[in-house]
Amino acid sequence: MQKDASAQIDLEDATQIFLEAFQKWTDADCGDGKHPRIKVVNLGPVACNVHEYNKKAGNANVILFHDKVWPHAGAGSTLALTTVTYNVETGEIYDADMELNGANVEFTTGIDNVLYDLPSIAAHETGHFLGMSHSADGTATMFADYMPGSMELRSLENDDIDGICAAYPPGDPIPAECDPTPRRGFETECSPPPIVAEDGSCCATAPGSPRSAGTSALAALALALGLAAKRRAVRARP
Numbered sequence: 001m002q003k004d005a006s007a008q009i010d011l012e013d014a015t016q017i018f019l020e021a022f023q024k025w026t027d028a029d030c031g032d033g034k035h036p037r038i039k040v041v042n043l044g045p046v047a048c049n050v051h052e053y054n055k056k057a058g059n060a061n062v063i064l065f066h067d068k069v070w071p072h073a074g075a076g077s078t079l080a081l082t083t084v085t086y087n088v089e090t091g092e093i094y095d096a097d098m099e100l101n102g103a104n105v106e107f108t109t110g111i112d113n114v115l116y117d118l119p120s121i122a123a124h125e126t127g128h129f130l131g132m133s134h135s136a137d138g139t140a141t142m143f144a145d146y147m148p149g150s151m152e153l154r155s156l157e158n159d160d161i162d163g164i165c166a167a168y169p170p171g172d173p174i175p176a177e178c179d180p181t182p183r184r185g186f187e188t189e190c191s192p193p194p195i196v197a198e199d200g201s202c203c204a205t206a207p208g209s210p211r212s213a214g215t216s217a218l219a220a221l222a223l224a225l226g227l228a229a230k231r232r233a234v235r236a237r238p
């Protein structure tokens with residue numbers, strides 16, 4: 001989490017809401033008591049308050065609120081935006097950042113007088129963070145539109161569960177040495193200076209360098225959660 005969180009919701013509460021949102025995805029039931037083979041680790045608050053991916057320096061996969069000005073298009077209709085940077089050949093995710101529109105959106109967190117339900121929005125955006133795209137299924141949490149006042153997106157539906165289980169199929173336990181450090185190190189400041197290799201050759205293996213280390217082109221995919229233009233399909237409840 002970005003350390004300032006929002007005037008609407010403090011760092012502690014925001015952290016808890018997003019931890020719970022990620023847990024919905026990691027706890028998804030893939031059948032036979034198995035779960036998606038992915039682990040989410042909170043490395044602590046981050047100072048940088050913009051979305052960025054540094055090709056030659058450390059990074060953070062950050063969740064941040066824009067309280068003053070929404071810096072993207074659609075300020076009046078966009079609730080949140082998650083940008084995922086990935087290798088277009090392998091699909092490996094290099095960086096993910098989530099931005100929430102605190103400047104134009106009044107978030108609520110409880111179950112009474114719901115306006116823009118942050119736990120619902122968090123469930124949707126954490127799906128993007130893990131690589132999920134939008135679903136055409138109107139009942140899915142990954143459907144692209146949100147109806148104000150709704151808490152429907154809080155729970156994953158079959159389409160969401162099918163998706164995350166296909167993307168991260170269950171398998172052997174995740175080894176203890178699995179390292180959650182972002183690419184080129186965990187960096188909480190914005191745009192840090194490039195990492196210089198010990199032999200003085202800067203960044204020889206940085207992704208984006210021509211064919212170095214077998215890497216290839218990057219792409220950034222930004223996916224927004226917007227206001228629903230029409231009613232969502234009625235979700236079947238268990």
Ligand SMILES: [Zn+2]
Nearest residue numbers: 144223224225
């Ligand atoms: Zn979305």
